[in-house]
Amino acid sequence: MFGKGWVELDKPLLIIGNKNYSSWSLRAWLAACKANMDFEEKRIPLDTPEFSQEIVRYSPTRRVPVLQDKGRVIWDSLAIAEYANDAYAGGRLWPQDAVVRASDRAATAEMHSGFAALRGGMPMNIRASDRVVLQNDALSADIRRVIELWRTCRQEFGAGGNWLFGQFSIADAFYAPVTFRFTTYRVPLDTVEREYVNHVQSDPDVRAWVAAALEETEVIAAEEVGVAK
Numbered sequence: 001m002f003g004k005g006w007v008e009l010d011k012p013l014l015i016i017g018n019k020n021y022s023s024w025s026l027r028a029w030l031a032a033c034k035a036n037m038d039f040e041e042k043r044i045p046l047d048t049p050e051f052s053q054e055i056v057r058y059s060p061t062r063r064v065p066v067l068q069d070k071g072r073v074i075w076d077s078l079a080i081a082e083y084a085n086d087a088y089a090g091g092r093l094w095p096q097d098a099v100v101r102a103s104d105r106a107a108t109a110e111m112h113s114g115f116a117a118l119r120g121g122m123p124m125n126i127r128a129s130d131r132v133v134l135q136n137d138a139l140s141a142d143i144r145r146v147i148e149l150w151r152t153c154r155q156e157f158g159a160g161g162n163w164l165f166g167q168f169s170i171a172d173a174f175y176a177p178v179t180f181r182f183t184t185y186r187v188p189l190d191t192v193e194r195e196y197v198n199h200v201q202s203d204p205d206v207r208a209w210v211a212a213a214l215e216e217t218e219v220i221a222a223e224e225v226g227v228a229k
């Protein structure tokens, strides 16, 4: 059923989509980078015949991201982030304190399983600017909730650094794509959340991802709807 595309590699292999569009790929990739996981990456552009042909060789869900390591397949962004943390980061991508760690997990889980209106209505397109979107109640509520969550994390847990929980943690990987949604759709931000967005987007790993996204040439038509000309 799956695994047909695998060859034994010395390093983990992370299969991702376009860096411009694939928000789930960015989450797993950033967590892997911050875990210092030495990995190969294979990019398969979304929404292409190549994607349909290739992805069946790698992913049981036919989705990216998917990771191969030690002969195993890990096919979900959160599972990849957790695995990178456990196997390569000695657990330091979650806070050490149990209660703080639970809050970090809750923030991460909220992104992984929620914010459908935000993800559907404001898709990530890093190359875009001045995008316009028809607001609706669900979308506005999602935007308000992200901002509320970021403020709470920064104020209650952020003293040790500039990430949501001070030091980089898995929650930051999960909200990194949202920072691009907010900047490309020009969502009005106050100081706390603006500083957080700036911090994420000036991170060297995030900048490397963006530089690669800017080099990509594929355009996904559906994602271009709403781009102000």
Ligand SMILES: N[C@@H](CCC(=O)N[C@@H](CS)C(=O)NCC(=O)O)C(=O)O
Pocket (backbone or CB within 6 Å): 017, 021, 022, 023, 024, 025, 046, 047, 062, 063, 064, 065, 075, 076, 077, 078
């Ligand atoms: N829950 C999955 C979601 C993965 C997902 O939806 N990936 C999208 C790209 S960002 C995908 O592979 N889409 C391909 C398709 O639907 O054909 C995860 O967290 O990894």
